[in-house]
Amino acid sequence: MTAAGRDPLERLARLLARLPGIGEKSSLRLALAIARDDDDYAVALAEALTDVHANLRTCVSCGDWSVSERCAICSDPRRDAALICVVAHPQDRIAIERSGTFRGRYHILHGVLDPLAGVGPAQLGIDGLLSRLRDDSVKEVIVATSPNVEGDATALYLAKLMTPLGVRVTRIASGIAVGGELEYADLTTLSRAFEDRRALV
């Protein structure tokens, strides 16, 4: 395997190494596992990739990945259109859906405000979110970005922008994880848990 450029395994490994969390060694291990698997697996994976490339687009309403113009959640009349949950990434939407805790609709920013990385309101398609507020009968926007510097800044920015439009903007609570030990919580989380305390009955 000296002709590195024409070696199918090395080519596959190099491509796999571009994926997040896959280093040089893992990429080679994965390529070898694919080579070793029965042939149908490589073909099925290639087809799945082609399918993603050909058929996946973003929902015109919420920005989530979708096979149709409007995603399944945005076209579902049983989902509460008065409630929009704003998340940074599609995987956040998937995590919330799995918890089964939210019956409204979503808006996916595909990122958070990060001026140093050149991500401003235009890159996040915040105009699309604002136009949903004008058209629909949205009552509340729950900002469910992660509770870190960028996520909090994005939430604050959205609140300042949307509150004047007469919509209630809320933020998911931060605090000690359920089942977590108070003793091991970091100081910021602990103080946020006190700030976000709520009345018991």
Next chain:
Amino acid sequence: MTAAGRDPLERLARLLARLPGIGEKSSLRLALAIARDDDDYAVALAEALTDVHANLRTCVSCGDWSVSERCAICSDPRRDAALICVVAHPQDRIAIERSGTFRGRYHILHGVLDPLAGVGPAQLGIDGLLSRLRDDSVKEVIVATSPNVEGDATALYLAKLMTPLGVRVTRIASGIAVGGELEYADLTTLSRAFEDRRALV
């Protein structure tokens, strides 16, 4: 994305989850990263997979992955044909090649003897290795399987099989890793380092 069966992202994630070390969450993260990457990436990866499927086969001589009937190393006249290094997996061959320490040829078993898992001499293609000893002018076979129970058993089995054929069978040394701390070596490694001690000058 309620129609899970027809969702390209979930289909891709499910396939990726079959790879070693990729769990359910990572597979979704990878699928989303692929969706997010520019479209050419998914296409390039699909092509690389198809290429592996269509063009990769095992070398008739050493059993390593190859694009031709005989791999680059087996067809390289500069590699010493009198010396064969037996390894369990193609990645072991790659690791040894990277070290630049070995100028002979290889034999890849694609596994080690593991009777409990139903892996016997037939599954490892040991016949192919023996026929190489008969045909070629092989002087020495270095067994470079990993120094664990299965790797050691495989080495011993090969030694018993090949020594009567008039070939010298050796085993790579075990001991403290170069740069490692003797203090932190496990007991088995430490005792093996003493057994395998060699004369200084």
